[in-house]
Amino acid sequence: MATIQIKAKTTKRIIFSLIFLSAGSLLALMFAADNPNELNRMQSSLLVLNILSFIVFLIIVALSAKNLLNDYRKNKLGAKLRLRMALAFSGLAVIPAVVLFFFAINFMNKGISVWSDADVEQGLNNALMLGRSALDEKIQQGLFETTNIALQLQGIENIDLQLRELVQKSKAEQLVILDSDIQVLASGSDQISRVSTRIPTLLEIEQANLKQSWTSLDSSPDGSYLIRVLVPVLSFSSNQKPLYLQAFFSVDPKLSMMADSVEETYARYGRLNFMKDPIQYSYILTLAIVVLLALLLAIYGSIEFADRLVKPIESLEKEAESMIKNPRFADNNNSSDEITTLVNSFMKAQKEAAWSDVARRMAHEINNPLTPIQLSAERIKKRFSTSTGEDLNFITTSTDTIVNQVEVLREMVNAFGKFAEQPKLKTERINMPKIIDEAIGLYSKDHKAIKFSSKYTDETFIHGDEKKLRQILNNLLKNSIDALANIEKPRITVATKDIQINKIDFLELSIEDNGIGFSEETVSKAFEPYVSTKPKGKGLGLAIVKNIVDEHQGHIAIKNNPEGASVIITIPVKEHKTKLIDEHKTKINYGC
Amino acid sequence: MLSFRKFFHVSIAFFALTSVIAIKAEGSGSSYIDNGVYYSDIEIPINFEKEQIKALESGIIFNLELNLKIVDIRNWRLDRDIGELTQVYAIEFNAFTRRYTVSNKNTGRQASMAMIREVSEYLSAIKKLPLVDDSLLDLDADYTVILDSRLRAQGMSPWMKTISFWRESLDSDLEQIQWQLFR
Known part of the structure; x- marks a missing residue:
């Protein structure tokens, strides 16, 4: 737990x-x-x-x-x-x-x-184009200036010094002379230049050769933009490798910042899109x-x-x-709803508990005055025994009636008492056919008109209380005999059968007669105390039978046949825990 | 609305492993000494895949990582690592200038190119990469330079790359190149 x-x-x-x-x-x-x-x-x-x-x-x-x-x-x-x-x-x-x-x-x-969004994309493209066209004029100015510087550099020997001077005079931030192997030969830069030398590629050199110039707009890590111009410089001598002048021009910081902002937005948009x-x-x-x-x-x-x-x-x-000592199988088991089962179970428990209580109280209350009544009646009879004639006859008849009726009452009280009291089972191994034979033998002597028959295997043992099982047989045989009054060719058949439900062995005992059967009303209340169809019946026979069957963890059902009725009892062959049997209760369901 | 195809892709993504294209490249490398320092010239033909170019133009930055290891290969004993150098080049496209910029993250040097072919050519031939000081080496030893190169898209988590399994991988590993330090 x-x-x-x-x-x-x-x-x-x-x-x-x-x-x-x-x-x-x-x-x-x-x-x-x-x-x-x-x-x-x-x-x-x-x-x-x-x-x-x-x-x-x-x-x-x-x-x-x-x-x-x-x-x-x-x-x-x-x-x-x-x-x-x-x-x-x-x-x-x-x-x-x-x-x-x-x-x-x-x-x-x-x-x-x-x-x-297509509109957003178009807008961003337009912004980029607008920015680029704003810089086109600057690029052209840079190209013009670089070409002029290249012309000025022709034939000059101290090129480093000249470059520095030209940087001072021009708007360029940096001037670099390179050969065709992209080796930097000389460079001059503005003192405040932020430009680090950016080497042109071979393709750019080729382009500069072909078109006499190469311009590009470059970005730098700090987000600013630079205009880069590459132009060929006429060689100082014929043996020399071709030379090139690369010039850098800065872009207005404000314009640079705006261009960077547009580019960043465009890139972010592109990344998101991707x-x-x-x-x-x-x-x-x-x-x-x-x-x-x-x-x-x-x-x-x-x-x-x-x-x-x-x-x-x-x-x-x-x-x-727990209110009833033994767990019962539901009589009205046709409803599969748990709430219904619960209510039935609860009602049944209450009813049985109430009946037991009433029976116990009645037995006690009625039994107490019976003895004084009986003794008083006998005393009256004795006292007036000396009387003669009609008086004596009256006294004797009356006191006898009192004594007899007290006896009847006592019997009834005893029967109630038996219903109320539920002594513990004294289980032992019982050969059922043997006790059935004995019960049939007992009744067949006194009722020779009835044809008794039995169907079972010779030895079927179960664990149960012999005395109580005999009581079951006696009560049921007595009921059948009573039901056969005025019936032509009366017969009673007692049969047993071994059955298995969910791997548990049961003995099925059936007592069948061709009597008057049960009325519809009786079928539903047959096992309730004080319910009887017999004129002198106390209505406790079947209730006691059911009690005993319940004590044996069994199940009882009654049903009407085309001729007469059957009582079918199912009792486990071996003793089992209550829960185990309880789990299989829905499997045993007779249509009664 | 969500199509079945998309759903299928998403569910498959669970089981998809991060796929990396291994580019088969016949690269080469050589080393030489200059003023007491060993330099290397490396040739690693790099070709950008279609999807990688598309990613670049969409603003994704790529890193080319060159991992150079100098190993003393010893018979019957475990090899000894002498040193390791990682050189990283960032490649990005600027939509405003319509140019690719290659930045050497180690030196800060930048190169700007108009075409992706130029970028490939630029990165495929890396010249005069300083490797190791001569004084750290034993002349009798047999040193091997091992170069592992890979191209990685930045700003995309491994998960994002995995879930983009239906398109070509943005990451690629280049074939390992080895050469003797002393020729």
């Missing part, structure tokens, strides 16, 4: 942690939705966390569901109700969750599709896992809720069962 409690506690802790994690994931997803880069960063860990939660939850829910199904298969008390409730609650949770999931996906897709699909799938996957987690939680919750709801009903049924 302690282990189960610890397990339950651990399970609850796990579940609460999982709920916490799922809630955390949802929040993370919500915040990350504002910042796809953030989602990008934390997606892996978020997903692993959710998948783990999902697997653990799935195992817990599967185990709970398995237990519930096992209980249902074993027809355990409340299992059907629990299963129904769990299914109903789960169903209620699944439908809105699925609907919400698809709507959320739809809205999310629409939201993400805004990222790649990652649109994977981000979308990530959202869907995360959402799907969270929804599945929520569903599992709902299923687990519904199973737990159903368990808790059914528990008090279960204890009520147990209480009801």
Whole structure:
């Protein structure tokens, strides 16, 4: 029990942690939705966390569901109700969750599709083009100036000095002389120049050769822009490698900043657009896992809720069962609803308890004055025994009547007493055919008109109380004999049969006659005390029989045949625990 | 609305491993000493895949990571690592200038190119990469330079790369190149 409690506690802790994690994931997803880069960063860990939660939850829910199904298969008390409730609650949770999931996906897709809006893209392209055209004029100015400087450099020997002077005079930030192998031969830069030497590529050199100039707009790491111009310089001698002048011109910082801003926006847009699909799938996957987690939680919750709801009903049924000493099989077992079973069981328990109580009290209260009445009647008879004639006759008849009726009353009281008292069974191994034969022998002598027959195997042993089993046979044979009054060719058949229900061996004892049978009203109340169709019957015979059968963990049923009626008793061959038999009660159901 | 195809992709993504294209390249390397320092010239033909170019033009930055290891290969004993050098080049596209910029993260030196072919050519032939000081080496030893190169898209988590499994991988590993330090 302690282990189960610890397990339950651990399970609850796990579940609460999982709920916490799922809630955390949802929040993370919500915040990350504002910042796809953030989602990008934390997606892996978020997903692993959710998948783990999902697997653990799935195992817990599967185990709970398995237990519930096992209980249902074993027809355990409340299992059907629990299963129904769990299914109903789960169903209620699944439908809105699925609907919400698809709507959320739809809205999310629409939201993400805004990222790649055609108008936005066109706007950004136009902004880029506008920025570039604003710089075109500057590029042309740079080209003009660089070409002029290149012309001035022709034939000059101290090129380093000249370059420095030219940088001072021009708007260029840096001037570099390179050969065709892209080796820097000389350079001159403005004192405040931020430009680090950027070497042209071979392709640019080729282009400069072909077109006599090469211009480009370059970005620098600090976000500013530079105009780079490359022009050939006429060689100083014919043996020399071709030379090139590369000049850098800075772009107005304000313009540079705006161009950088446009470029950054364009790049961000491009990145988002590029990652649109994977981000979308990530959202869907995360959402799907969270929804599945929520569903599992709902299923687990519904199973737990159903368990808790059914528990008090279960204890009520147990209480009801404890009110009667022996557990009984329901007479009206055609209803499969647990609440009906519970109510029947409770009512039956109350009725039996009430009857036992009434019988006990009546026996006590009636028995007390019987002896003084009887003694007084005998004393009157004795006192007036000397009387003569009519007086004597009157006294004798009256006192005899009193004594006889007191005897009848005493018998009735004893019968009530027997019904009320339930002595413990003294079980032993009994050969049923033997006691049946003896009972038949006893009655057949006095009722020779009735044809008694029996059908059974020679030896069928059961564990039971011999005295009480004989009482069953006596009561039932007596009832059959009474039912056969004024019947042509009366017959009584006693039969036994070995049967097996859910691997448990039972002995089925049936007593069949061709008598008047039971009325419809009697069939439903046959086992209740004080119910009888016989003019002088006390209505306790079948009630006592049922008590004894119940004590033996058995089942009794009556039914009308086309001719007469049958009483069928099923008693386990071996003693079993009450619960074991109780679990199979629904399997034994006679249509009576 | 969510199509079945997308759903299928998402579910498969669970089981998809991070795929990395291994580019088969017949690269080569050589080393030489200059003023007491060993330098290397490396040739690693790099070709950008279509998807990588698309990613570059979409603003994704790529890093070319060159990991050079100098190992003393010894018979019957465990090899000894002498030193390791990692050279990283960042490649990005500027939509405003419509040019690619290659920045050497170690030196800060930048190169600007108009075409991706130029970028490939520029990165395929790396000249005069300083490796190790001569004084640290034993002339009798047999040193091997091992170069592992890889191209990685930046700003995309492994998860994002995994879930983009339906398109060509953005990451690629280049074939390992080895050469003797002393010729």
